[in-house]
Amino acid sequence: MQQFGYSIKRSLRSIEGIFWALVFPLFLGLIFKFMFGNLGTYEQFSEVAVGVVEQTENDVFVEMLKEIEMEEDLHMFEVFEYENVDEAEKALQNETVYTYIVVDGDEFTLMIRKMDIYTSLVKSFVDQYKQNYTLIEEVAKKDPKQAVAFATNLFDSDSIGLEEIELKGQDKSPYTQYFYALLGMACLIASMYGLGHGMDLQADMTTIGARRNVAPTPKMQQFVTDFLASMTMYSVLMTIVLVAVVYVYGQDFGDNFGLVWLVTIVGTFTGLAGGYLIATWVKGPKGKKEAMCIAFFMVSSFLGGLQMAEMPYILEEKCPIINRINPATLLVNAYKSLAVFGDYQQYAVNVISLLVIGVLFMIFSVAKLRRTKYASI
């Protein structure tokens, strides 16, 4: 108990440790809050006002636009028809419409005032229409009987691999993703604690390690005491970070705070174990091990989407295995499972994966730590 108490004291008084564990994530969270705090309001999507000028008739296109306007679930466009380009241009300038389309038979000209998400949407629609229309036309020329079936199939969303997923969670803001990644990184920063404690147990790494190795208290007992103290200390710090992110920065992590806390603690365990792994397996001086440790949590966080929210999606396409084994991604996915999808099964998969990785880190670390004699000191 005495050793446990001093281990807690050492962690509490370590300015460097407190900075990485508490100050850094809170500060980064504050930056995120300022950067993304108001962005959610801009993303409330409303229908796009589109002007149409038919210089040469194209009933199919105009009808399709109107059909989309009428569709209850897909109320994407508000269509304004103009007699000539001048009227449409006036509407564009006074911001009645975001864009207008000049239809000249099969030719479409898109006129915009500025490029933004809404004009991009209209352009995508026009491009898609042109592409599909050409395809149907070609099929109709070759086999008119198949044209109808082909057209139906083309617009059937299932056939092109789209699947609608119901978001049962409360949070739909894409920016909360950054806070998930931030918490993921904060958990993995525990590796710095693991690194320090791991080195202080090895006679060939620090003089404190040598002094502890010549004492009659078994090394494994010292390791367990240190580990439990680090876990306790870091769990408290992470709870503070979590509470600050949820209640001070106002990020929505879903209804079940207990489960959010649980995955945070499991993440802390994995981070801590990662630090012990680096302390025991990476050869070289203290500075090299510290650099490795920083690289571990920074790279893991980057791959988990801390700097670029799209990163996990890119990896899912290019190298999905990384998303299955990267601790930061598993943490982000666990948070998302709760807050966005409300999917407890996916949550459990992520937490268990994280736990397994942490346990593996720990097994490898203990295997090295059990060494009782050293080749050189």
Added chain:
Amino acid sequence: MVVKIENLVKRYGDLVALDHFNLEIEEGEVFGLLGPNGSGKSTTINCLLALLEYDKGTIEVFGEEMTPTSYESKKNIGVIMQNVAVFDELTVYENIDYFCGLYIKDKNERKKLVEEAIEFVELQDYRKFRPKKLSGGLLRRLNIACGIAHKPKLIILDEPTVAVDPQSRNKILEGIQKLNQEGATVIYTSHYMEEVEQICTRIAIMDKGKNIALGTKDELKGMIDLGETISVEILELPEAVKEEIAHLPHVMNVTYENHLLKVRFSKGKHNLIRLLDVLKEKEIGFAGVHSELPTLNDVFLEITGKELRD
């Protein structure tokens, strides 16, 4: 027998750090391991503490083979490392209490021992200081307190006075003698021959991993031919007179540099009188005259042909 090392061999690749090294240390001794840097002193200590793997040989401490799990033996050993080994985040008191806690589980007993250790190293005024606020000398004293607070029967000090000011060094040396008077056996490694001469009852001189000489300081000095070195300050010394001095009985070597005549004599009587008679006879004026008995450096020099600090 407190320590018995037999035929110890330790290699680092091609380098033989300990070459069939033997050592026996009796209870109550202050045993000095003297040798230049790289002679194998620290390697011997690390093997003795079961920290280092070795290639051959046996090590016994308190009559039992020393292994990493020799917890009963370890309870009675205190170690003061060459580099300071304390936690920067803990105060002086807490550091001593922490390391003492690795040996003594009883809280009350530990409290008493920690207080005694603080008093012993005279850090009473610094008990709430963190190590970073201590000077080099005070830090060394804290390092010692952490190693001896549990009152070990065998205390191993590996160059504890490196980079320490003379005042702190004297306090450390006095402390070691006091610990020995209280019953502890001490192993003291150093490359400072003056320290070893001052406190050690028996000395082993090491070079290239071998025990090249062993005994009390008088026994060691008795192993060499040198009896005394006489230095005389002379303004000018003709070559002929220098030659005459070189032919006096027991003279081993004569040098004259920077107006200082140095004559090394083998053991024998009346060396000083004979030397001064020659100078008087040749009407050579002289100032200060000093006579030095052989040092351990002379012993090392005569055995190995090099200085201890080469």
